[in-house]
Every structure is written in C-alpha cells, then in structure tokens.
Amino acid sequence: MTKHPLKMTKVALENLFQKPATVPYPAVRKPVYAATRGRIAIEEAKCILCLICDKKCPTGAIKVDRPGKTWAIDRLLCIQCGYCVEVCPKKCLGMENLYSPPVSAKAMDVVNVPFTPPPPKPKPPPASATPAATPAPEAGKE
Amino acid sequence: MANRTVIPFGPQHPVLPEPIHLDLVIEDEHVVEAIPSFGFIHRGLEKLAEKRDFTEFTFVAERICGICSYIHGMGYCQAIESVMGLEIPERAKWLRTMWAELSRMHSHMMWLGLLGDAFGFENLFMAFWRVREGLLDIIEETSGGRVIFGAAKVGGIRRDVPDDLLARIPAQLAKIEAEMRPITDVFRDDFSVRQRLCGVGVLSQKDAYDLGAVGPVLRGSGVAVDTRLEGYAAYDRVQVEPIVESDGDCWARAMVRIREVYQSFEILKQVLPNVPAGPVDMKVTGAPNGEFFARLEQPRGEVIYYVKGSGKKQLDRFRVRTPTFANIPPLLKMLQGCQLADVPVIVLTIDPCISCAER
Numbered sequence: 001m002t003k004h005p006l007k008m009t010k011v012a013l014e015n016l017f018q019k020p021a022t023v024p025y026p027a028v029r030k031p032v033y034a035a036t037r038g039r040i041a042i043e044e045a046k047c048i049l050c051l052i053c054d055k056k057c058p059t060g061a062i063k064v065d066r067p068g069k070t071w072a073i074d075r076l077l078c079i080q081c082g083y084c085v086e087v088c089p090k091k092c093l094g095m096e097n098l099y100s101p102p103v104s105a106k107a108m109d110v111v112n113v114p115f116t117p118p119p120p121k122p123k124p125p126p127a128s129a130t131p132a133a134t135p136a137p138e139a140g141k142e
Numbered sequence: 143m144a145n146r147t148v149i150p151f152g153p154q155h156p157v158l159p160e161p162i163h164l165d166l167v168i169e170d171e172h173v174v175e176a177i178p179s180f181g182f183i184h185r186g187l188e189k190l191a192e193k194r195d196f197t198e199f200t201f202v203a204e205r206i207c208g209i210c211s212y213i214h215g216m217g218y219c220q221a222i223e224s225v226m227g228l229e230i231p232e233r234a235k236w237l238r239t240m241w242a243e244l245s246r247m248h249s250h251m252m253w254l255g256l257l258g259d260a261f262g263f264e265n266l267f268m269a270f271w272r273v274r275e276g277l278l279d280i281i282e283e284t285s286g287g288r289v290i291f292g293a294a295k296v297g298g299i300r301r302d303v304p305d306d307l308l309a310r311i312p313a314q315l316a317k318i319e320a321e322m323r324p325i326t327d328v329f330r331d332d333f334s335v336r337q338r339l340c341g342v343g344v345l346s347q348k349d350a351y352d353l354g355a356v357g358p359v360l361r362g363s364g365v366a367v368d369t370r371l372e373g374y375a376a377y378d379r380v381q382v383e384p385i386v387e388s389d390g391d392c393w394a395r396a397m398v399r400i401r402e403v404y405q406s407f408e409i410l411k412q413v414l415p416n417v418p419a420g421p422v423d424m425k426v427t428g429a430p431n432g433e434f435f436a437r438l439e440q441p442r443g444e445v446i447y448y449v450k451g452s453g454k455k456q457l458d459r460f461r462v463r464t465p466t467f468a469n470i471p472p473l474l475k476m477l478q479g480c481q482l483a484d485v486p487v488i489v490l491t492i493d494p495c496i497s498c499a500e501r
Contacts, residue, residue, distance in 0.1 A: 007324065007327055007328050007331055007332060008265065008266070008328045008332055010324070011265070011269060011324055011325060011328060012265055015265070015268075015269070021272045021275070033282055033283045033286075035282070035283060035284065035285065035286040035301070036282055036286055036287075037286040037287055037292060056198070058194075058198050058201045058202070079201065079205070079290075080287070080292070081201045081292055082286075082292065082300075083198070083201070086300075095286075
C-alpha cells in the first residue's frame with residue numbers, strides 16, 4: 001500500500017522551509033479574543049460588599065471582608081468560570097481577556113473597597129424594609 | 143516451555159499521559175495476560191455532587207475531563223433538563239451541537255498526534271498539533287476557553303455566539319481541512335505507519351460487542367453504534383452516519399477517528415448555516431425531582447450520565463460512566479498475545495483518559 005512513499009518527505013520539506021507556526025512569545029504576542037476568559041477584574045467603586053460572589057464561587061477563590069472593606073481573590077484558585085460575573089448585582093465584576101501574570105508565591109489579590117454602608121433607616125415605618133439586591137438571571141456579557 | 147515473567151507497566155511510564163498500572167505477564171516477548179490496577183487519581187466527584195448546588199455542579203462536570211470537557215458539561219445539563227422537563231431554546235441546541243463537534247475534532251486530532259508520537263513519528267505528531275491549533279482558536283473565539291469551554295448551563299448555554307462570528311467559521315474550517323488532508327494521507331498510506339499499526343491489537347467484532355467496547359474501539363471492530371443517532375441536541379436534524387471499519391486492529395481505530403474528523407467537518411457545514419435566531423437560555427426555577435439516564439457520544443465513545451434528585455438543590459446521586467472505563471476490558475483482550483513493544487501503542491488506541499475513568 002505504499003502508493004506515494006514520499007508523502008511524509010513532502011510534508012517534512014514544507015515544514016523545513018516555512019516560517020515557524022509558533023510565535024516568539026515575549027517579543028510577539030498573539031492577539032487575544034474578546035471572548036477569552038482571562039482573569040476577574042473588579043471596579044471597586046461600584047462594589048457594595050454584598051458577599052454574593054464570595055458565596056457563589058465554586059472554588060471559594062473570592063473572599064469578601066465586610067468589616068475590613070476588602071474584596072480579595074486567590075488567582076491560583078480561580079478557575080475562570082465567570083459565575084461571579086453573572087451573579088454580581090452591581091455588575092462591578094468583569095472578565096478580562098488577559099491572563100493573570102505568573103507569580104512566585106501564593107497570595108491573595110486584595111482590593112480595598114470604598115463602599116460605606118448607608119446609615120440604618122429610622123425604625124417607625126414597618127412595611128418598608130430595605131429590598132435585598134437581587135442577582136440578575138441572564139448571562140453576563142462583557 | 144518458556145518462563146513466565148511479570149513486567150510492571152505504569153503508573154509512571156514515558157508513553158502514558160495518565161497513571162494506569164498494568165501487570166504484564168510475559169512469555170518470551172509475548173503478553174499472555176494483562177492485569178490492571180486503578181485508583182491513583184480518584185477524585186470523589188460523585189460524592190461532591192451531593193454537596194453542591196445542582197447548577198454549580200456544571201462547572202465540576204465540565205472539568206471531569208480536560209479534553210472532552212464540553213460534552214461532559216452538556217451531558218450533565220441534558221440529564222438535569224430531562225429530569226426537570228425543560229425544553230431548551232433551539233439556538234442553544236444548535237450551538238451545543240456545534241461545540242460538541244468542535245470538541246470531537248480537537249480531541250481526535252490530539253489523539254492522532256499522540257499516536258504518531260507513541261510509535262516514534264515525531265514529525266507527524268507536530269504536524270497534527272499544529273493544525274489542531276486552528277481549531278482551538280475557533281473554540282476560544284466562540285466560547286472563551288481553549289479546552290474548558292465553560293459554555294454549558296442548565297437551561298441553555300452560558301454565552302451567545304454573534305452571527306458574524308458564526309458566518310466566519312466555515313472559511314476557517316475549510317482552511318484547516320485543506321491543511322489536514324496531506325497529513326492524514328500520511329497516516330493512511332505511509333509504510334512505517336502501517337507496519338506499526340496493521341494487524342496489531344486485533345479485537346474481533348464479537349469480542350468488542352461482548353466486552354462492551356464503546357466509540358471508535360467498537361466501530362473499528364465493525365459494530366455500527368453511534369449514540370449521536372439518538373438525536374439529542376440538534377443531532378436529529380443533521381445527517382450522521384456511524385463510521386465503521388472492519389479490521390479491528392490499531393490501524394482501523396485510527397482510520398475511524400480520521401474519518402470522524404472529516405465527518406465532523408460535514409456536520410458543521412450542516413449546523414453553522416442553520417443556527418436559528420432567538421434566546422440561548424431560559425429561566426430555571428425549582429430543583430430536579432426524579433431520575434434520568436443521559437447517553438451522549440464523546441470523542442472517546444459513549445458516556446452515560448445518571449442523576450437522581452428529590453426536589454432539593456443538591457442531587458441525591460450522580461453517576462458518570464466514561465468511555466475509557468468501558469474500554470478497559472476490551473483493552474485487556476487486545477493485549478493478549480501482542481508483542482511487548484506494541485503495548486504502548488495498543489494502550490493508546492483506546493484513547494485512555496484515566497482520570498475520567500476514576501472520576
């Protein structure tokens with residue numbers, strides 16, 4: 001069955017004389033796609049420390065500290081599923097299309113959130129409880 | 143009468159991507175019997191399902207396997223949707239079909255490269271992986287991930303694909319198909335490839351059926367079974383025919399996979415122009431109450447999902463039988479009587495994914 005014994009030779013010679021298929025990485029970078037799930041980013045000004053992302057994260061990578069007013073993420077634990085982006089009520093979380101840079105030590109990426117909770121409302125009117133933030137049901141788009 | 147020796151093969155071995163241990167009973171240079179042992183990477187996923195919200199478990203289901211990830215996520219969602227009686231939007235069904243086929247193509251091309259590597263054909267390995275990169279780009283552009291698509295969701299899909307992008311894909315696929323022809327021709331015609339694969343690890347049609355082989359292993363032995371014919375997602379509206387080879391050797395299994403890649407190009411030609419407009423997901427309320435078996439065709443063969451819920455957010459029981467698990471008994475049969483030097487190639491032809499099998 002060796003009808004064309006030199007088939008691989010042809011492929012190999014073509015490979016030898018064509019440009020490399022890979023890009024010389026640090027010098028040239030491949031363009032990233034808009035859809036690429038790279039890393040989670042936060043617009044801290046919009047965050048209301050609602051803790052929903054902390055509770056919903058499948059790997060527990062996000063830790064929100066309400067009294068300390070910080071939002072923190074463990075980049076090595078994050079699996080880039082984007083679930084936090086979907087459930088964020090204020091849409092302050094987003095998925096960037098660049099990967100997080102390599103690190104030499106495990107550490108949490110901590111962001112200080114400037115949010116100040118509104119002062120508690122005066123008690124008297126019994127019916128008007130502060131409505132809880134509701135997660136948006138539709139898929140989050142960037 | 144030659145002496146019998148037992149040679150341990152694995153769990154760490156240069157040709158094995160994942161840990162499986164085989165005790166090979168050798169007589170001269172021939173394998174008389176292979177005794178497997180498992181459990182090096184058991185992850186306890188089935189127990190985890192009882193602790194997670196059923197919608198969140200989709201992320202875990204997608205990560206059962208790193209290569210056929212999408213169909214795992216899709217199978218889990220399909221099982222849950224069937225329990226809850228959800229009819230997902232048409233657009234979601236067609237896009238699921240598209241991703242399932244892209245996933246099959248990239249898995250098969252990775253495997254073809256690995257097979258070349260297993261019998262020492264480094265150049266062929268590189269050629270297949272170079273072409274595969276074009277597919278991974280399409281996958282990343284549409285779903286956001288290279289191998290973990292992250293696009294499955296109970297009730298539809300997690301992200302829509304813009305129509306202009308869908309219109310661009312056929313041209314990219316045509317380019318990949320043209321690049322692929324010369325290297326699959328090498329697989330078909332090359333003397334040294336045929337020397338290493340033809341007549342090696344023969345599994346008869348009866349043995350394949352009796353031992354419960356699935357996927358390309360079963361079809362390579364001449365049994366025409368393809369779960370896509372069940373018509374899940376949009377497969378009931380595209381033309382699919384099982385690809386069958388009759389020889390039952392390593393070469394037949396490779397040919398089944400090569401022809402399946404070309405078949406996937408044909409299926410995508412039917413799918414891409416027909417993706418209807420409309421919503422891609424639906425609101426899911428309540429929790430699954432009941433049980434269901436979902437069967438899907440993975441690149442490696444038939445996968446079975448069993449879910450059982452009792453109206454709680456957590457499932458009562460979750461079970462997945464992956465194709466590698468079903469293909470281990472046929473593998474042990476194939477190994478009987480082969481040369482010791484052919485063992486790595488034969489093990490590779492079932493496309494083993496041990497971490498899937500152990501879950």
